[in-house]
Amino acid sequence: MPIQGNxxxxxxxxxxxIYENHLNxxxxxxxxxxxxxxxxxxxxxxxxxxxxxxxxxxxxGFLNGLDFKLDITETNHSITKEDIDNLKVEGxxxxxxxxxxxxxxxxSSFDTSLEVKSMKTALNDNKVDFxxxxxxxxxxxxxxxxxINTALxxxxxxxxxxxxxxxxxPLHIINIVDTKSGTQFKQARNLIIAEDNSNFKLYETxxxxxxxxxxxxxxxxxxxxxxxxxxxxxxQNDTDNGIYxxxxxxxxxxxxxxxxxxxxxxxxxxxxxxGTTHNGENIETHYYGYYYGSGRNLIDNHTMVDHxxxxxxxxxxxxxxxxxxxxxxxxGKILVRPDAQKTNAYQSSKNVLLTDTxxxxxxxxxxxxxxxxKCSHGSSTGSIDKDALFYLQARGIPKExxxxxxxxxxxxxxxxxxxxxPIREYITQQVExxxxx
Amino acid sequence: xxxxKVENLQAKIEDNQILKGLNLEVNPGEVHAIMGPNGSGxxxxxxxxxxxxxxxxxxxxxxxxxxxxxxxEVHERAQKGIFLAFQYPVEIPGVSNANxxxxxxxxxxxxxxxxPLSAKDFLARMREKSALVEIDKSxxxxxxxxxxxGGEKKxxxxxxxxxxxxxxxxLDETDSGxxxxxxKIVSQGVNTLRNENNAFxxxxxxxxxxxxxxxxxxxxLADGKIVKSGGxxxxxxxxxxxxDWVKDHAIEEQxx
Ligand SMILES: Nc1ncnc2c1ncn2[C@@H]1O[C@H](COP(=O)(O)OP(=O)(O)OP(=O)(O)O)[C@@H](O)[C@H]1O
Ligand SMILES: [Mg+2]
Numbered sequence: 001m002p003i004q005g006n007x008x009x010x011x012x013x014x015x016x017x018i019y020e021n022h023l024n025x026x027x028x029x030x031x032x033x034x035x036x037x038x039x040x041x042x043x044x045x046x047x048x049x050x051x052x053x054x055x056x057x058x059x060x061g062f063l064n065g066l067d068f069k070l071d072i073t074e075t076n077h078s079i080t081k082e083d084i085d086n087l088k089v090e091g092x093x094x095x096x097x098x099x100x101x102x103x104x105x106x107x108s109s110f111d112t113s114l115e116v117k118s119m120k121t122a123l124n125d126n127k128v129d130f131x132x133x134x135x136x137x138x139x140x141x142x143x144x145x146x147x148i149n150t151a152l153x154x155x156x157x158x159x160x161x162x163x164x165x166x167x168x169x170p171l172h173i174i175n176i177v178d179t180k181s182g183t184q185f186k187q188a189r190n191l192i193i194a195e196d197n198s199n200f201k202l203y204e205t206x207x208x209x210x211x212x213x214x215x216x217x218x219x220x221x222x223x224x225x226x227x228x229x230x231x232x233x234x235x236q237n238d239t240d241n242g243i244y245x246x247x248x249x250x251x252x253x254x255x256x257x258x259x260x261x262x263x264x265x266x267x268x269x270x271x272x273x274x275g276t277t278h279n280g281e282n283i284e285t286h287y288y289g290y291y292y293g294s295g296r297n298l299i300d301n302h303t304m305v306d307h308x309x310x311x312x313x314x315x316x317x318x319x320x321x322x323x324x325x326x327x328x329x330x331x332g333k334i335l336v337r338p339d340a341q342k343t344n345a346y347q348s349s350k351n352v353l354l355t356d357t358x359x360x361x362x363x364x365x366x367x368x369x370x371x372x373x374k375c376s377h378g379s380s381t382g383s384i385d386k387d388a389l390f391y392l393q394a395r396g397i398p399k400e401x402x403x404x405x406x407x408x409x410x411x412x413x414x415x416x417x418x419x420x421x422p423i424r425e426y427i428t429q430q431v432e433x434x435x436x437x
Numbered sequence: 438x439x440x441x442k443v444e445n446l447q448a449k450i451e452d453n454q455i456l457k458g459l460n461l462e463v464n465p466g467e468v469h470a471i472m473g474p475n476g477s478g479x480x481x482x483x484x485x486x487x488x489x490x491x492x493x494x495x496x497x498x499x500x501x502x503x504x505x506x507x508x509x510e511v512h513e514r515a516q517k518g519i520f521l522a523f524q525y526p527v528e529i530p531g532v533s534n535a536n537x538x539x540x541x542x543x544x545x546x547x548x549x550x551x552x553p554l555s556a557k558d559f560l561a562r563m564r565e566k567s568a569l570v571e572i573d574k575s576x577x578x579x580x581x582x583x584x585x586x587g588g589e590k591k592x593x594x595x596x597x598x599x600x601x602x603x604x605x606x607x608l609d610e611t612d613s614g615x616x617x618x619x620x621k622i623v624s625q626g627v628n629t630l631r632n633e634n635n636a637f638x639x640x641x642x643x644x645x646x647x648x649x650x651x652x653x654x655x656x657x658l659a660d661g662k663i664v665k666s667g668g669x670x671x672x673x674x675x676x677x678x679x680x681d682w683v684k685d686h687a688i689e690e691q692x693x
Contacts, residue, residue: 386491391527393511394487394520395541395597396548402512405540409531409580 008063009046011185013039015070016151022073031123038140038150045144054142057329057361058271058300066213068183072152075102077178079209087174087207091422095172101186102155113167114200115160119189122158129160129193137221137249143273145245149219153189156218161198163225170201170420175218179210179241187217196225196253203423204234206267208242213268215243222250224258226280231259233418235427238267240295247273254280261417262301263427264291265434270299276314277306278340289318290414292407292434293326293358300329307340310370316347319414321407322358333365334377340370347377352384352410354403404435438503440465440636441486441605447496447661448485455481457661458497463605466633470647470672471640473658474680479640480524482658483607487521488514501605516548518604522594522611524640529581534593535563537581538600545601566599570626587614595626602630607638612646624649644672657683 016039026032047063048055077099084097084107094110096103103118110116123130140147157173177186194200208214224230238244244267252258264270276285291299305314320328330349351360362379384406392402411431418424441463448456455478463469473479485492486499488511498507506514529537542562543553554562567574570592582590591611598606608627612620627637627650639650647655647669655671656663657680665671665683675683 385527387527388529390489390511391523391529392537392540394515394523395537395601396512396515396545397540398512398544399510401540401544405532405537406529409529412531 008066009043011068011070012148012152013043015072019072019152034135035151038147039152041140041147042144042151045147048144054302054331057327057331057363058298063215066183066185066215068185068213068215070185072154072187075100078180079104079107079176079178081107083176083209084174087176087205089172089203089422089426092170092172092203092420094169095174096157098155098157098173098175098188100176100178100184101153101188103157110171112169112171113165114171115158115162116171117158119156119158119191120154122191126158126160129191133191133193133221133223135221137223137251137277138219138247139249139275143247145217145271145273146219146247149187149189149217149247153187153219156188156190158191159202160193161195161200161228163195164197165195165200166198167200170203170423173202173204175204175206175216177208177214177216177242179208179212179214181210181212183213183215185215185217187219190218190220192220192222192230194222194224194228194230197227198225199229201231201420202233203420204232206236206238206242206244206246208239211241213241213243215245217245218247220246220248222248222258224250224252224256226253227255228253229257231419232261233420233423234260234262234272235265235423235430236263236267236270237265237430240266240268242267243269245271248275250276252276252278252280252283252285255282256280257284257286259286259288259417261288261414263289263414264299265430266294267297267299270297271302272300273302275304275306278309278312280309281311283309283312285312285314286417287314287316287318287332288414288417289330290411291318291320291328292411292431293320293322293328294324294434295326296324297326298329299326301331303332305334305345307334307336307343307345310339310341310343312340313344314346317414318349319410320349320351320360321354321410322351322360323354325355325357327359327361329361329363330379331361331363331365332377333367334375336366336368336370336373336375338369341372343370343373343375345373345375349379351379351381352407353381354384400436404432404437407435408432408437439463439500440502441638442500443482443486443497444500445497446482446485446494446499448481448492448494450481450492454495455492455661456485459658459662461656461663463636463638465604465636467654468631468637468639468650468652470652470655470669471638471658472642472655472672472675477658478661479658480609483521483609483638483640486514486607487511487519512544513548515603516545520598520601520603520606522591522598522606522608524609524613526582526590526594528583528585530583532581533578534581535577538563538597541597542600562600566596569599569629570596571622572596588616588619591615592619592623595623599626599630602635604635605638606635607640609640610642611639612641612643620646621649644676647672659684
C-alpha cells in the first residue's frame with residue numbers, strides 16, 4: 001500500500017498505521033505501548049517550527065518536501081564489504097555496521113570483550129538491561145525526533161561493558177543509509193551500557209551511500225556507571241546527500257567520566273542533540289566539538305548538561321569554521337539545579353567566519369539555581385586573524401595555504417583531545433584534505 | 438642595479454596619509470639604518486615594502502632588483518627574497534615553529550622551481566640556524582611565538598631570517614627589548630649572514646645596535662619622509678641632539 005500525501009507528519013503517521021495493522025495481536029505488549037505513546041506525542045507536536053526555542057535557528061520544514069520511502073520493516077540493501085572497506089579506519093579493527101537502521105552482522109567484524117549485538121537480539125537476551133535503561137534517558141517529550149525514533153525504530157546496536165571491564169580497543173560504529181533506490185528516512189536506536197568501573201572508547205560515523213537523499217535519525221541512550229570512563233567520538237563527514245539527526249542522551253553515576261567529541265566536516269544538514277544528566281557526586285563531563293561548514297551545509301549542535309547533583313564538573317568547548325554559505329548553530333545549555341552545590345561548569349563556543357555569506361548562531365545558556373558554584377560561559381565569533389595571515393605570507397606561504405594552516409591549527413585544539421591515535425591522525429588528515437592541504 | 442628602490446612612495450590607511458613621498462635606495466652588500474620619532478612611519482614603510490594590503494599606495498612605486506613590485510602580493514615578495522622581521526612578531530597558536538618553517542622554506546623553494554627540502558636536510562638546517570641565534574631546540578616544537586618572551590620573539594625572527602636567507606632583510610626594531618647578551622647574539626647572527634649579495638635595513642631607536650652592526654648609511658624618517666641621510670656618525674649626532682634638531686634642520690634646508 002503506497003503512503004499517501006507528501007507531508008512529513010502524514011507520512012510518519014501513516015507508516016505507523018501500516019506497521020500497527022501488521023501487528024495482529026501484539027498490540028498489548030509493553031514495548032508497543034511505548035511506541036504508541038511516542039507517536040501520539042509526535043502527532044500532537046508535529047515538526048518543530050522556528051517558534052520553538054530549541055529550533056529557532058534551524059528550519060526543518062524542508063522535510064515536508066521530501067518524497068521518501070518509509071517501509072520500516074524493509075531490510076534489503078545493496079551495501080557490500082567493499083563499501084565498508086572504504087569507511088574503515090586503519091588501525092581500528094573492531095567495527096559494527098548498521099544499515100538503514102538495522103544491525104548487520106555480516107558486514108560487522110569485531111573481537112572485543114564488550115557485549116555487542118543487535119537491539120532486536122538484546123530485547124530478548126537482556127531484558128533486565130532494557131527494563132533499566134531503554135527509553136529511560138531519551139527526551140521524547142522535548143524532541144520529536146526522539147519520539148519518532150521511539151515509535152519507528154526497530155533495531156540498532158546494543159553495547160555493554162560488564163562491571164570492571166576495561167577494553168583498550170575502540171569500537172567503530174558505522175551507520176549507513178543506502179539511498180541507491182530512492183530517498184530514505186531511516187531510524188536506528190542504540191543502547192550503550194557502561195557498568196560500574198568499566199572503561200572503553202567508541203567511535204561513531206555516519207554515511208549516506210547512493211545518489212538520493214538519506215535522512216538518518218539516530219537515538220542513542222548511554223548509561224555511565226560508577227567510576228566509569230567512556231570516550232565517545234562522533235565523526236560526521238557525510239556526502240551532500242546526507243541529512244542527519246542524532247540525539248545522544250547519557251546518565252552519569254558517581255565518579256564517572258564521560259567525554260564526547262563531535263567533529264563535523266560535511267553533510268547537507270546535521271543536527272546533534274547531546275545531553276547528560278548527573279546522578280551522583282564527583283562526575284566529570286567533557287564536551288568537545290568542531291564543525292566546518294562549506295557550500296550550503298547546515299550544522300546545528302545543541303548540548304545540555306544537567307547538573308542535578310553536587311561536586312561535579314562539566315567542561316565544554318565547541319569551535320566552528322563556516323565558509324561559503326554555510327550556517328553553524330551552537331546552543332549549549334548548562335542547568336545547575338538547587339542541590340548541585342560546588343558545581344564547576346565551563347562552556348565556550350568560538351567561531352570563525354570565512355565569508356560574508358556564512359552565518360553563525362551562538363546561544364550559550366546558563367541556568368543556575370544553586371548559590372555556591374563556579375560557572376562561566378563565553379562565545380566569540382571572528383574572522384581569520386589578519387596579522388597571523390600577514391605573518392605567514394611574509395614568510396612566503398601563499399594566502400590559501402596560510403589560511404589552511406591557521407584553520408588546521410584552530411581545529412587541532414579539539415582534535416587533540418581524542419586519545420585514540422589512529423583516529424586522531426585520520427581526522428587530522430580529513431581536515432587537511434578539506435582545506436586542500 | 439639597486440636591490441631596492443623606493444620612489445616617491447605615498448601610502449595611507451583610512452584617511453591617514455602616513456608616507457608622504459619617500460625615497461630610498463639600497464644596494465647589495467649595504468646596511469642602512471632608519472631612525473626617527475615614534476609614529477613617523479618607519480613600520481609603515483617596512484610593512485608596505487613587504488606588501489601589507491591594509492595600506493593604500495597613492496603615489497610612487499617600489500622596485501626590487503629593477504622590477505616594479507608595488508602590486509605584488511605579500512608572499513610573492515617574500516618568495517623573491519624580501520624578509521620583514523616584525524616589530525611585534527605574531528603569535529600563532531597551534532602551528533609549531535618547525536612546521537611553520539617547513540611550510541615557509543618549501544613554499545619559497547617551490548616558487549623557485551626547486552624540490553622541497555628532505556626531512557634530513559631540513560632538520561640539519563634548523564639545527565645549524567637555531568645554534569646561530571642560540572635558540573633551544575625545544576622551541577621548534579612550540580607554537581610560533583606563543584608564550585615567548587619579548588626577547589625570544591625577536592631572536593626567533595632572526596632565526597627565521599637565517600633559515601630563509603633573503604636578499605633584503607628589513608629589521609623593524611629587532612633590538613628593542615633585548616638585553617645586552619641577546620643584542621650581541623642577534624647582532625652576531627646578522628653579521629654572519631651579511632655578504633656582498635644581500636642587504637639589511639635596520640629600523641631602530643638606539644644607536645647602541647649600530648655599534649654591533651655598523652651601517653653604511655643612516656636615514657632619519659620624520660613625518661612620512663626621509664628628512665636627512667648620512668653616514669654612521671649621524672646616529673651619534675642624533676642621539677646627542679634629538680630629532681628636533683633634524684626636523685628644524687630639514688625645514689631650514691627646505692626653506693633655504
Ligand atoms: N591601522 C591604522 N589606522 C590609522 N592609523 C594608523 C594605523 N596604523 C598606523 N597608523 C598610524 O600611522 C603612523 C605611523 O605608524 P608607524 O607604526 O609606521 O610608526 P613608527 O615610525 O613605526 O613608530 P614607532 O617608532 O612607535 O614604532 C602613526 O601615527 C600610527 O598611529
Ligand atoms: Mg614601528
